[in-house]
Amino acid sequence: MKFVDEFRDADTARALAAKIAALCEPGRQYKLMEVCGGHTHTIYKHGLEDYLPEQITLVHGPGCPVCVIPMGRVDDAMALASQPDVIMTSFGDMMRVPGSNGSFFDAKARGTDIRMVYSPLDSLKIARQNPDKRVVFMAIGFETTAPSTAMTVLRAAAEGLANFSVFCNHVTIIPAIKAILDSPDLRLDGFLGPGHVSTVIGCRPYEFIARDYGKPVVVAGFEPLDILQSIYLLMRQLAEGRAAVENQYSRVVPWEGNGVALRAIGQTMELRPYFEWRGLGFISHSALKVRDEYAPFDAERLFAVPGVRVADPKACQCGEVLKGVLKPWECKVFGTACTPETPIGTCMVSPEGACAAYYNYGRLTRQRVKEASRS
């Protein structure tokens, strides 16, 4: 298939793998973080680690929209959804995320009106069709999805739609990366930058990583060859002793980002002083809320949101997994108490969560597979 197969070609992959192996200094271990959960998904789905030498470890980062939502926000959303005449709309990924009283799916089974949408604009359609109901869109995601929420708010305002609002949980990636860089328990050699976030924010915001922390960044696409090539570019910088921001995903990511999208975000949303991230705790200026000018579309102002802080279950080590300190299988409850059927932590829910990706695709040591394919 065009635009897909050429980015999954096994011959090209083998050639790149050889070039990557040649760049490894003997005896040196490399830890590269893929910031984005979409990358984690691709890495496991295509078995990309099979191409990497043992010296290179990929560390899964915090860029999974569903994973970073703290349990308290899920409970808040649930409280919103269960108010009279409310229709809650949500992306599919969010439906299975556990709050302290079950997931959206469980709430739906109890009779709460929660509907899955593919785009926030679908929520507007639902709002127009149900003028006697109040439609609340559960907005989550990084700068990738924030523009579509912004455009939806702008359109709702233009239409004067009075029964639509947004429960805004948008977060921004840079403060999370900074938190990881400042975290003492992790030493990383470089970053695969988030591709789709960068279509919006561009590559400039990562420059401090190279300048202040001396770590190379390569903004990477989401096909397996994109990632392999980005690893090669990182390894080349490391071999040459350089630290710079490079853009592997230039077919999609403009260096300066997308001004229209950024303006739409800026027009409708502003930074919160602080926001709680699942497992990472409170990070200042790391999330967005609806601006005063668009208050009629802000569910947090229209409804009484309990704002309860729910501590993560003690057994859950999502925080360490999100920071890349633990591999998914190193978590105490991975695969036993916490599985995709009965997730305790968010990382086990989203297809972009490191735990779900490892459980669903990677839960097999390479040796056993190789033996199996040979037999």
Next chain:
Amino acid sequence: MTAGWVEEALRGQPDEHSAADAPGRVREELVLERIDRVRRARPRIREERITMSHGAGGKATHTLIQAIFLDAFRNPLLEPLEDAAELLADGARIAMTTDSYVVSPLFFPGGDIGDLAVNGTVNDLAVTGAAPLYLSASFILEEGFPVADLTRIVASMQAAAERAGVQVVTGDTKVVEKGKADGCYITTAGVGVLRDDRRLGVAAARPGDVVLVSGPIGDHGVTIMLARGGLDLEADVQSDTAPLNGLVADLLAAAPGLRAMRDATRGGVATILNEIAAAAGVGVVVSEDDIPVRPEVRGACELLGIDPMYVASEGRLVAVVSPADADGAVSALRAHPLGADAAVIGVITAEPPGIVSLRTAFGGTRIVDLLVGDPLPRIC
């Protein structure tokens, strides 16, 4: 404030993965072995209410069947959990099955709920090796449902029955108040005869056997997703709903070493491969390059972030055959109009038992697990 259900989930679980000081690779092995043990444990339903996941054909459905239905009805005829039960009646071997149809929309490119209800039950009989003969049809109709639509559905059922060579010989009708059902639901049951002594079943798969699929996968599921209209996506694809009994008869004649067949409906090919691996205690290794998927279906799945391996077909079967009969089986399938694109997609291996692994087109390896519920579209 913490969540009570977490403590519940943790109860009975060992507190943590042990051997903390062993080298990484060894520790990972130990963790994986423990996960295998947990997966083999008797499933329990944790939810207090039925969710949509319980109907999606994946892990939640399996748990529901094991923990509720099998637990209550347990008997040797039910226990194999094949698509149809094999019964003895006065010395004759017959097969019996039943299935309910709640598809939305009722009419879609390539078919409607009527021919789906006939073909689905015919296929459940056929893949156990039975020749389907008689069907029942029960209707739950919503008040206000157009008679013209019902007439169209029933005509389509009759046409499908004639095509499959079966008769609808008994039935039932119930009408419920408006809002208590979604237009029209159909339940069909079917009986067929098993004419020879062959015993087919997924538990019979053994290392060295070959895994086949009778044609491109996922057409039906993608057609339905697009027909629901919520996606603003268009593709020239239609449901593959078709009766497989003719194709199965040819396959049975050509391959004495046929071990098992399943029709790849809800949960898709991935679910069937997992059922084979679990029932026979074998590994299944498949090659992504060899799995036939129409470009339109693949394209739609790529856009939605869904894996075609989990998408339903309604006229495709997965078969396991002995290595000696593999070529004959493929030729027999390809000679039939419904099997023109049949292909070998993988092999049965001794190791690792219970696990389906995939050699990706990219050249890596990964496992293919059961999904919990419906595949959920990804955010970005």
